[in-house]
Amino acid sequence: MTATTDITSLLPTPLPACYNSRILLFAIRRMAAHGLNDAHAAHALLGWFGLGFRRPLVLLRALMAEVSRVSERRLAVAPCCCRRMTRSEAALIAAIQAAPADAAGTHDALRALTGTRHCLGALSSAQALAQAFDDLGRPLEVAAAD
Numbered sequence: 001m002t003a004t005t006d007i008t009s010l011l012p013t014p015l016p017a018c019y020n021s022r023i024l025l026f027a028i029r030r031m032a033a034h035g036l037n038d039a040h041a042a043h044a045l046l047g048w049f050g051l052g053f054r055r056p057l058v059l060l061r062a063l064m065a066e067v068s069r070v071s072e073r074r075l076a077v078a079p080c081c082c083r084r085m086t087r088s089e090a091a092l093i094a095a096i097q098a099a100p101a102d103a104a105g106t107h108d109a110l111r112a113l114t115g116t117r118h119c120l121g122a123l124s125s126a127q128a129l130a131q132a133f134d135d136l137g138r139p140l141e142v143a144a145a146d
Contacts (some may be wrong), residue, residue: 010076011084018141020133021093023048026086027060032077036061038074049136056132063125067092070122072115078112088113099126 004094016022023044030041045053060103067075085093095109106126110119133140 007070007084011078011082011086013085013087013090015083015085016093016141020048020138021097021139021140022136024060024096024129024133024140025089025093026080027057027065028089029077029080031060031064032075033079051137053120056129056136058113059125059129059132063096063122066119066121066125067110067114070114070116070119073113073114093140095144096126096130097142099123100134103127 007073016025026044027041030038030044034040042053042057045057045060049056075092076086077089078084078086091109091113095106095113098109099106103123107119107123110122111117111125114122
């Protein structure tokens with residue numbers, strides 16, 4: 001097996017094309033690795049949203065705490081420097097992006113991701129987080145880049 005094959009099997013999904021989703025991914029990775037109160041995640045959101053950063057920060061913390069609380073599975077998270085996403089990261093980003101438009105589909109995706117029967121807290125957090133990005137003029141778009 002070559003190194004390229006190993007990387008693409010561990011990190012099968014390219015980064016999102018939407019820079020707003022990339023900022024979200026960075027904050028997710030930082031919070032997953034360093035805790036909900038990670039200063040780098042907070043600083044990234046402050047730099048991206050300005051004074052309106054608190055709402056998406058608090059909602060992301062709520063989502064991360066809820067996913068952590070209900071999950072029956074370990075979710076793989078790559079280091080912040082990786083230019084590709086794990087399956088878990090891609091599923092979480094896709095669920096957040098789809099949350100405002102498709103609550104039932106998002107709930108199914110989050111259930112599959114966490115391995116639980118019900119995760120309504122994670123669903124409502126994902127919906128609120130996506131809405132916060134949209135309200136602050138930074139909507140999460142669905143397209144992916146290579």
